[in-house]
Amino acid sequence: MIGPKVVITDPTEIAPWVSDWRGRVHGSSPAMLAPSSTEEVVEIVRLAAEHRVPLVPQGGNTGMAAGATPPADGSAILLSMRRMNRIRSVSAENRLAVAEAGVILATLHDAAHEVGMRFPLTLGARGSCTIGGLTSTNAGGTQVLKFGTMRALVAGVEAVLPDGSVHDGLSGLKKDNRGYSLDQLLIGAEGTLGVVTAIALRLVPAIAAREVAWTGVEDPAKALELLRFLEARTSSIEGFELVPQDSLDLVLKHIPNSRSPLSGKHQWHALVEATTADPHVDIAAELERLLAAALQQGIISDAVLAANETQADAFWKLRDSISEAERAEGQTLAHDISVPVADMPAFILDAAAKVEAAFPGVIASGFGHLGDGNIHFHVRAGSHAAPDWYGSEGEKVTRMVDDLVTAAGGSISAEHGIGQLKRAEFARLAPPGRIHALRAIKHALDPLGIMNPGKLIP
Numbered sequence: 001m002i003g004p005k006v007v008i009t010d011p012t013e014i015a016p017w018v019s020d021w022r023g024r025v026h027g028s029s030p031a032m033l034a035p036s037s038t039e040e041v042v043e044i045v046r047l048a049a050e051h052r053v054p055l056v057p058q059g060g061n062t063g064m065a066a067g068a069t070p071p072a073d074g075s076a077i078l079l080s081m082r083r084m085n086r087i088r089s090v091s092a093e094n095r096l097a098v099a100e101a102g103v104i105l106a107t108l109h110d111a112a113h114e115v116g117m118r119f120p121l122t123l124g125a126r127g128s129c130t131i132g133g134l135t136s137t138n139a140g141g142t143q144v145l146k147f148g149t150m151r152a153l154v155a156g157v158e159a160v161l162p163d164g165s166v167h168d169g170l171s172g173l174k175k176d177n178r179g180y181s182l183d184q185l186l187i188g189a190e191g192t193l194g195v196v197t198a199i200a201l202r203l204v205p206a207i208a209a210r211e212v213a214w215t216g217v218e219d220p221a222k223a224l225e226l227l228r229f230l231e232a233r234t235s236s237i238e239g240f241e242l243v244p245q246d247s248l249d250l251v252l253k254h255i256p257n258s259r260s261p262l263s264g265k266h267q268w269h270a271l272v273e274a275t276t277a278d279p280h281v282d283i284a285a286e287l288e289r290l291l292a293a294a295l296q297q298g299i300i301s302d303a304v305l306a307a308n309e310t311q312a313d314a315f316w317k318l319r320d321s322i323s324e325a326e327r328a329e330g331q332t333l334a335h336d337i338s339v340p341v342a343d344m345p346a347f348i349l350d351a352a353a354k355v356e357a358a359f360p361g362v363i364a365s366g367f368g369h370l371g372d373g374n375i376h377f378h379v380r381a382g383s384h385a386a387p388d389w390y391g392s393e394g395e396k397v398t399r400m401v402d403d404l405v406t407a408a409g410g411s412i413s414a415e416h417g418i419g420q421l422k423r424a425e426f427a428r429l430a431p432p433g434r435i436h437a438l439r440a441i442k443h444a445l446d447p448l449g450i451m452n453p454g455k456l457i458p
């Protein structure tokens with residue numbers, strides 16, 4: 001029986017969890033259930049199915065698409081997974097960790113570190129987001145270039161399916177060809193196919209050393225050329241982030257104690273991170289040599305290596321502070337999009353020019369994970385915009401951006417998921433075959449529609 005600790009009905013305890021991270025969507029829930037074991041989740045799901053009560057699974061509530069926000073009419077119950085927070089095992093021999101869904105990403109990082117290993121996925125919300133949420137959104141982050149998204153890092157999933165049965169995929173088999181992969185289906189399902197209760201995760205050897213460099217480049221094409229140049233000569237590159245001068249200027253203006261790494265002005269910048277697990281490799285010397293060659297060949301116009309860890313963190317902070325600086329500057333529309341990597345440099349310039357021409361006064365630019373073909377294409381309102389620009393123009397701007405992305409063969413959601421914020425655009429732009437298949441899978445596994453209704457599936 002689920003005990004009183006599991007059922008929270010005090011509105012003040014529930015209130016912080018019914019709005020999304022960005023505070024744009026506000027929901028309501030008569031109760032919040034907080035199980036601490038898979039057995040309790042089974043019991044909850046069975047009761048929900050019996051009484052036809054929808055459940056909204058929630059981890060750290062840091063998702064960017066309001067997928068964990070319940071509907072405003074109070075018709076669904078929040079299922080907080082944060083009490084399922086045990087790390088069941090960490091094994092350097094197997095290179096695997098098994099973490100329950102509510103384990104915070106930073107906690108997993110520490111646990112892996114203790115056995116000389118590393119869980120290589122990281123992102124800005126690492127202190128709050130959970131492994132269950134990361135799995136359910138197939139999160140990416142800054143090291144995807146080398147290690148892939150959660151899809152590549154999850155070795156197996158334990159989940160309670162909508163009929164209350166338990167799928168146990170935690171053995172972490174490297175080879176298992178028994179047909180469809182339920183594990184992969186649950187990754188990125190945004191809580192619509194079941195409740196993820198535990199995850200087997202791939203570990204890699206801990207880093208012995210890293211070096212971070214900041215480079216100035218003429219345009220995004222040169223930045224991509226730099227990445228390919230480096231990748232052809234070393235396997236140590238694991239972070240590569242594009243930053244336009246205009247974004248850097250905003251960070252320098254709004255974020256205290258920030259300094260430009262390079263003295264001159266450059267239209268574009270690329271932050272490069274190289275790491276090694278081998279203590280005998282001089283990673284700084286290697287990166288310095290390669291950047292000097294890139295400079296000589298005219299691929300970059302300038303570069304500086306971080307002198308120490310503090311400076312390396314300061315370089316990353318410049319990159320990580322862009323969204324915050326933009327918010328401080330004024331109204332900004334964010335689009336997390338991807339197109340084929342080779343097309344991304346031209347796409348950034350072309351899409352920005354088209355959006356700026358169609359909406360005079362706005363400033364459009366892209367920054368982020370160039371090597372993954374994924375950038376955050378942000379459109380800022382400009383200083384003369386009306387105070388309600390976001391509300392009055394936002395939808396039109398986003399439709400244009402999404403049309404450009406779709407025409408380029410890209411995705412309107414690269415790493416943040418569909419949730420409820422992108423559902424209408426997904427319905428408008430996804431090929432009918434894709435939507436039909438999603439609906440068929442959803443109906444087959446959740447015929448009563450109790451798992452996170454109103455999210456992802458158009």
Ligand SMILES: Cc1cc2nc3c(=O)[nH]c(=O)nc-3n(C[C@H](O)[C@H](O)[C@H](O)COP(=O)(O)OP(=O)(O)OC[C@H]3O[C@@H](n4cnc5c(N)ncnc54)[C@H](O)[C@@H]3O)c2cc1C
Nearest residue numbers: 059060061062063067124130132133134139140141191196
């Ligand atoms: C500062 C900041 C930086 C970020 N940077 C990145 C980034 O670089 N890359 C990136 O990909 N994302 C990024 N994100 C988004 C976010 O951190 C990820 O989407 C993360 O995976 C969400 O985890 P969570 O535990 O907060 O999930 P929640 O927000 O609670 O939930 C997200 C979705 O997963 C479902 N869900 C959660 N737990 C479960 C479960 N146990 N079983 C079934 N379904 C579940 C929810 O229903 C919802 O649909 C960032 C967010 C912030 C705030």
